[in-house]
Amino acid sequence: MQKKVIVIGGGFAGLSAAAYLANKKYKVTLLEASPKLGGRTYSFLDKETNTVLDNGQHILMGCYSETLKFLSFIGAKENFHFQKRLEVNFVKEGFRVLPLKSFTFVYPFNLLIGLLKFKAISLSDRASLLKVFSKLPFLTSDKFSNMNIKEWLEKENQSQNVQDAFWKILAVGALNTNIEKASAKIFIDILKQIFLKGNKAATIVLPKYGLSESYCKNAEEFIVKNGGEIILSEPVEKLIISENQVTEIHSSEKVFLDFDFVISAIPAFALNRIIDDENIFVLPDFKYSSILNIHIWLKATKFPEDFFGLINSPLHWVFNKGTHLNIVISDANELVNKSDEDLIEMVKDEMKKFFLLDSELIIGYKIIKEKRATFIPSNDIIDKRPAQETQIKNLILAGDWVDTGLPSTIESAVKSGRAAAELIIGQISFITLPR
Template structure:
């Protein structure tokens, strides 16, 4: 027997779990169906078989501006597992050890960032003036002038010198958008910059988990849902939705089991959505656009264990190299140790995704030796590579028109996921924002304004 408070949610990543938690909190009886044996989707952890240590499928970075994510983690009781900087501070190392450092100043917004940009270490005075002028304009006008522009074109419009772009904006755009700034739309980058730099708690802009991702949110979400009478079914694939008279009437699992509910949320990646939809259902733009309009952009991560520490800070950007960011896992997890464990990240990694582990390792070691001399004497003990070919959708210019609203033409089916229309690039905050939006729409009886 179903009642109007039964909800089936397909997909157990940030989007599905945040929708489930928000609905369970409101008294709905939710069933989460996740095809993998563990929850978390593209933000998950596993135990490395050699070292026995928990590693993520890639280092994830949070922003203080991730307000919905912060609310979600507070609800499930794990917010204290995220550690935020006291004050925004970004360091990037380039060839010859050249350091670029941007730190917010303890001043009210926007002066904290304006002063920080004007004082950026490693840039010439004229570069700093140009960066500050850009920051000031961003504060005044946001992304109002980004329409139809790539990140590179937007930077040109704002006369950002090549050195500022290479040493500051390009590394940030790659990290935020997971796409080459020459291809990526400027609008979502502007939205993240405005949120990250100018929202109220921006001094402490960057947060990193001091646990693996599963301990950060999947385990606690499952406990939260089950404690409120819901179910979490892992290792169960939703094979399709049955649609009757314009509404979903059940989800058929690959085992043949059928789950009926009043409301359904698809929180699967865009590449998986068409599998769920019966061919006779003309979801029009959704079916067409998800298969044709969006493309994936890969991320490659590498975990390296050394016999000694090789980084002297918790995380650092790398300029002019294929690997882009390095994280000291021991420091992030709050462990002091005589050995070293780092995570390297390569975004927009399309050119490298077919490279072998050995090739990627050689590249990583060469680049580490070049930028961090301490690594040259360190002995490598173990390495692990995680390739995510479909890490995020590519936010190329025009991709936003292919991102559907959370509402669908089927009155009781909603779409969650980082790829739905959220105004943000594919990110944890976008995923959670979409999950909360679905929960609000369901709680509101399925009607509401379009757009997250």
């Protein structure tokens, strides 16, 4: 008989779990609290400017193997733009553009030569950077689980300049956390994913359209075409657990009694709210980092490049969409409570310093604050991330925060979604794949 699965949450984790299960002929019902799919990764039409805006610019990388597989699976891969090889334009004050690109040589020499030619840092700093990269294949990340990234970089004799112009940008971009708080262990793991997995792994992948159009639409169509049902605006309010099984799911609209498995694909704080017995789980006390996306509109197009990384600025990335620029500030807990007026003044100052952009060219702005964008991957939390199987026989956890070994990213969410589906389908071996 067809098994029934209820998936709670329609972000990347819930959508991937639902899609993989629906494809295997499970009867899937996905319950999503908000009126739209996508979770922390969605877009909307800003009526004032008639522009489709993402809740935050999202960057995927060539090493996001689970995500790219999922996007292909639901027929959404064409909605993304893939770099042929790594190319990032960094900028210093005075609009000094310093590209970091890999070359046409054979991997890994193409990346190494790219680093050697990266003029944002001195030759001796480049040599010290290469030294770290040459050690990387031999590092066992577990040995660094008591160090933060800053301590590791100091141990590796990385100068302040190479920290500022390379490591901080990479770490804050990948972990949305500053180098004093983030674990060296998880950072070393992702450096291996980015730089040791072939030519494409370090390339940047960007959505061509708004995020919802780029993947939510395809995921929804795929699930429905395969017999699944998606119910929006229906928050789950309570899970009733009896004799180690979820027996009832209470949503805002009704009580669900007829299901074989439940996948929780909601954030940890949301799961805590719907399980009323605190003895069932003790979830880690995640702390979160904010991300600010500041959109500005210009009188005229200013740059030909797609995006820039800023060296030594509170603004981290600028994405160029013609007369519309999307400015990203990660690790923004200290800025998130500032007023819009203060933030836009800061943006105008920095854009002037870095891009020589006259503030009179700016004709409009919009600020989107995501306070709980990602959890902080500190050493005291990463080992407490829960496994996906739980002591409740028919309840499986998914979400970017479960123990995937990855930081709080789309890749972690998708990996957890597929693992949850595979646990139900019975291919438990998937879970033990090397990270």
